[in-house]
Amino acid sequence: MKNPQRREALKTWTAYAVFFGALFGGGIYISPRLYAKNGYLRPPGALDEKEFLATCIKCGQCLQVCPYHSINMYDITQLNSIGTPYINANERGCYLCDLLPCILACPTGSLRHEVNSADDISMGMAYINDIENCLAFMGKRVEKEDLKTLRSNQNEREAAVLENIQSYIGKECAICADMCPHPDKINAIEMTIQNGKIFPKINQKCVGCGVCAELCPTSVIFIAARKTYEEIYA
Ligand code: SF4
Ligand code: SF4
Ligand code: SF4
Numbered sequence: 001m002k003n004p005q006r007r008e009a010l011k012t013w014t015a016y017a018v019f020f021g022a023l024f025g026g027g028i029y030i031s032p033r034l035y036a037k038n039g040y041l042r043p044p045g046a047l048d049e050k051e052f053l054a055t056c057i058k059c060g061q062c063l064q065v066c067p068y069h070s071i072n073m074y075d076i077t078q079l080n081s082i083g084t085p086y087i088n089a090n091e092r093g094c095y096l097c098d099l100l101p102c103i104l105a106c107p108t109g110s111l112r113h114e115v116n117s118a119d120d121i122s123m124g125m126a127y128i129n130d131i132e133n134c135l136a137f138m139g140k141r142v143e144k145e146d147l148k149t150l151r152s153n154q155n156e157r158e159a160a161v162l163e164n165i166q167s168y169i170g171k172e173c174a175i176c177a178d179m180c181p182h183p184d185k186i187n188a189i190e191m192t193i194q195n196g197k198i199f200p201k202i203n204q205k206c207v208g209c210g211v212c213a214e215l216c217p218t219s220v221i222f223i224a225a226r227k228t229y230e231e232i233y234a
Helices: 004-038 049-055 061-065 076-081 101-105 156-166 175-179 211-215 229-233
Strands: 071-073 085-087 124-128 189-194 197-202 221-225
Touching: 061 071, 061 101, 124 197, 124 229, 156 175, 175 189, 175 211, 197 229, 211 221
Parallel strands: none
Antiparallel strands: 071 085, 124 221, 189 197
């Protein structure tokens, strides 16, 4: 190659190709570990991620007994987490049922049997992104079209959720704060007012169950799995 400029350009492109090749090629292997590090949203009472992966036998008992159909099992795309249970808060949060049947059903203690109330649960932490799109913040009332289609409506509990969110049509939105299933919900989430704007504020007792994220009509609430209040808000 006689043209030095062309040779330099080729060297640069080769370096980029090697760098991005390593990055994306390696990604196949590193992404599940990265996810595990960032935290999957596991059902209530889950052991630390490493112990959880080592002890969960992927039997699906927690999924079978969940009356809200909150639990899913990872498929092959999640490699070393395949077959393990998770909650997709944007589709269906965990309603923190009395007696926590998922925990009672877990045969290995991967969902810790000593967890028996909301105060013992720490799945993650809710946070709000894009508050400008919150209906309350915008001062808009809830319209029928704003309400999401529920993932499942197969029993009385799920029908009650649907009935509850439909009762907001034509009213101001406070769905996230009102429908938080935490027994001490005001210390988990509350509607607050600042500079004439009303909006939800996440408080210390939030356990990251994801119900607010599921039901928010404009999807402005998210869950940081396995994160604490201090990690998100300190
Ligand atoms: S507490 Fe209830 S809603 Fe939550 S995952 Fe367990 S069984 Fe499902
Ligand atoms: S604010 Fe309430 S509904 Fe939202 S994640 Fe926390 S505990 Fe669950
Ligand atoms: S559910 Fe909460 S965050 Fe979502 S639009 Fe209503 S008030 Fe705003």
